[in-house]
Amino acid sequence: MPESVSKAPTINLAFTGASGAQYGLRLLQCLVAAGCRVHVMVSKAAQIVIATETDLKLPGSPSAMQKVLTEYASAQPGQVVVFGREDWFSPPASGSGEKAPLVVCPCSTGTLSAMATGASNNLIERAGDVALKERRQLILVTRESPYSQVHLENMLKLTQMGAVIMPASPGFYHRPESIEDLVDFIVARILDHLGLPQDLMPRWGEARVNAKMSRNDGFGQQD
Known part of the structure; x- marks a missing residue:
């Protein structure tokens, strides 16, 4: 494993069987591009959804899947690590x-x-x-519509335990021109919450601040 990968921050990324595989796959690419090491977990249902919604076909074994996802994300050797569904000796367990x-x-x-x-x-x-028990950051990108009372109660319960519920509900104020733009909207929000740099889309208000700085030619000037 390259030294740059061994010292990189680690993000655990799980794919489950909800629609919206594109969000997770794009996030994987961005995490790799940001220099993170990514521990990946994929449910059986997620494999079916990924094959249905994208052109990517994931093999069944973790080692073969790791090879495919490493190539997909243009990752360095060892940067993407895939764990099996019952790998109780893996770090996330x-x-x-x-x-x-x-x-x-x-x-x-x-x-x-x-x-x-x-x-x-x-x-x-x-x-x-x-x-949850270790009070670590947990981001759940839910994708369902409509939500039942059970779903909403579970979201509230998890929020009270410290999780962040981030439904895959992209905004439109950035005037998206493609499906990729809508996907990037959510992925950018995830990266922001993880404290990772991203240039997928400007943060709210940045354009106005930059315009004011340009107009005033620096800090400390008044309109």
Whole structure:
């Protein structure tokens, strides 16, 4: 493993069976581009969704999947690591493992329910349980419509436990011209929450601040 990868910040990224595979795949590309090491977990349902919504076909074994995702994200060797669904010895499975944020993107309502109730039937659910008990950053990119009372109650419960619920509901004030622009809107918000640099879209108010600075030719000037 290159030294630059071994010293890079780690992000745990889980794909579950909700629609919106493009969000997670684009996030993977951006995390790699930002120099992060990414620990990836993919549910069986997510494999089906990815194959349905994109041209990417993920093989069943973690090692083969890792090779495909490494190439897809243009990652360095060892930068993308894929763990199996019952790999209980992987870092995300224990509070004694590496302290890293967990992003579930997209997050199915089934996964939402499992995390809200403390189920740990697979590695993704266990990783969420660990994130909550260790007070680590947990971002759940939910994708469902409409939400039932059960979904909303689970979201409230997880929010009260410290998770961030970030529905895949892109805004339009940046005047998107493509599906990619809509995907980037959500991915940019995730990167912002992770404290990672991003140039996918300007932050709210930046254009106005830059215009004022240009007009005033620096700080300390008044309109």
